[in-house]
Amino acid sequence: MKPSILVEIPQDNFKSYPIYIDKEPVKDLAKKLNKLSANKKRLIIISNKVYKLYKNEFNFKKEEIFILKDGENQKNIKNYQRIIEKAIQLGLSRKDLIIAIGGGVVGDLAGFVAATYMRGIEFIQVPTTLLAFVDSSVGGKTAIDLPYAKNYIGAFYQPKMVFINLNFILTLDKRQMLSGFGEILKYAFIENSCKSEKSYLLLEFLSIAADRILENNMNLIERLIKICLELKISVVTKDETESGLRKVLNFGHTYGHALETITHYKKYTHGEAVVYGMMLAFDYALSTKMINHTYYNLAYDLFKKYGYKTIKPVKYNREEIINIMKSDKKANAGIITMILPDRKGSVIETEITDESLFEM
Ligand SMILES: NC(=O)c1ccc[n+]([C@@H]2O[C@H](COP(=O)([O-])OP(=O)(O)OC[C@H]3O[C@@H](n4cnc5c(N)ncnc54)[C@H](O)[C@@H]3O)[C@@H](O)[C@H]2O)c1
CATH class of the missing domain: 3.40.50.1970 (Rossmann fold)
Incomplete structure (x- = not known):
């Protein structure tokens, strides 16, 4: 074999x-x-x-x-x-x-x-x-x-x-497919931070081929699977135990995990929670001028194309969510660190200095 x-x-x-x-x-x-x-x-x-x-x-x-x-x-x-x-x-x-x-x-x-x-x-x-x-x-x-x-x-x-x-x-039902696309979108937003030798232009691919991908075109889905795996492998073979580079894979996960936890792991699929986590990260990055409106709109267009409502979930107790984020493995001495977008297809680990900017 x-x-x-x-x-x-x-x-x-x-x-x-x-x-x-x-x-x-x-x-x-x-x-x-x-x-x-x-x-x-x-x-x-x-x-x-x-x-x-x-x-x-x-x-x-x-x-x-x-x-x-x-x-x-x-x-x-x-x-x-x-x-x-x-x-x-x-x-x-x-x-x-x-x-x-x-x-x-x-x-x-x-x-x-x-x-x-x-x-x-x-x-x-x-x-x-x-x-x-x-x-x-x-x-x-x-x-x-x-x-x-x-x-x-x-x-x-x-x-x-x-x-x-x-x-x-x-x-797989539609919801589970969309949940998978949530993590696939993540790879598109982090592609340039994965230190891969190859360029896949995943953002463009997901945007141009969205209709055919969503119709379950198996050839395109197979290609997507290979691209995501190659990006993941590029990261984990350079940093198996998350001492540095591997953190980029956590894009969307700090808030995503908090959402899953606060709802007792019953309300959201993992992919849905990650998508809402990425939305929060895009909002924060825009409000702190880490990214411009053009990239922000491109990201939100893609969320919509892949079936996600771009209104964030029902509001939960803000303080409770922030406390969960502070106890996340990725937090450091009570300071929330998040992976945030800083350029098209690229992310950076950032300490959150102003939690009041979270739009949740
Ligand atoms: N280890 C890692 O690196 C890593 C990365 C991402 C996510 N995760 C974890 O993965 C989990 C989410 O995984 P998931 O989205 O696969 O959810 P899941 O394992 O809960 O599966 C989703 C649902 O689909 C059903 N299902 C599975 N295969 C099916 C099939 N072929 N046909 C019909 N139904 C099927 C399952 O029974 C389940 O009800 C989370 O716990 C998350 O933390 C881990």
Whole structure:
């Protein structure tokens, strides 16, 4: 099997892993997973919805699967413990395998289990949402949420391999597709800060091809997935553990995470929250004259094109939101730091000196 992309992490002894992108029938993917886990015990962590939709194609044994209920609020410590107990019950050793099949929620939780079970067991990512294709399945961030802070417990732990099967898109509903486009828009706004050798002109591409992309043109979507992954890989291979460059990937996430937290992880999809976070960042950057009106309008046009209402969500308690942002992992001694746009396709880490300028 020739990988579509190879991720090589210099800081981790040049550890590398392949990403396979294809449109093969899900049944064939299942056969590959069986082959890879032959002679091993395995624990498959799969999203409830994906299990219901694809159980015939996967044909897993009941005892080897952990079905995770749907929703961000399932990425929690209780499920972490339940899965660890299941791994112990199955007798998994360090030589065995965990397979994550689902969106970013399953991937983040399963990855954290893999990172910590016996101090590390191999795991394979099988993302099934657009958002997980372009972002969460690659790069090695794994985590669970606390009721008052998102992704607060986690580890950097790279998967053994990633299988992106485009067929999964066919069963995603419109809201989940738009959520994926939220993270894709993020890559367009940060492209020039990703230090990639290639230029993809993603902003222009998303703007010109919007109609065809939104009609689910698979060739264009495949191209988008590859561009986003190449940008992400350019970043994470230079800074695996977010000591510097990797922070650019957090564009939209400070306010986005606060929105998810204040609504108990029930109201917004992750992509929606990130889009509102990017809007807040664009508003702040305009009010502090970091960007001009032309770029601001271009960004808002793109949000609209990709189905987002450009009115911010219902107002929540401003002080509470700011406090959540201050307790974010990215804050520094109670000062909110945010990734803000400073030029077309480029962002910069900035300390927020005047919270009163937040329009929320
Ligand atoms: N680790 C990272 O680097 C990283 C990056 C971005 C986001 N994330 C995390 O990813 C999570 C969001 O991921 P998400 O947007 O995939 O949400 P999700 O995992 O909650 O999936 C969204 C919904 O789609 C359903 N679903 C999944 N695949 C489907 C399919 N093929 N057909 C029909 N329904 C399907 C799921 O069951 C779920 O109900 C958040 O927890 C976020 O923090 C992590």
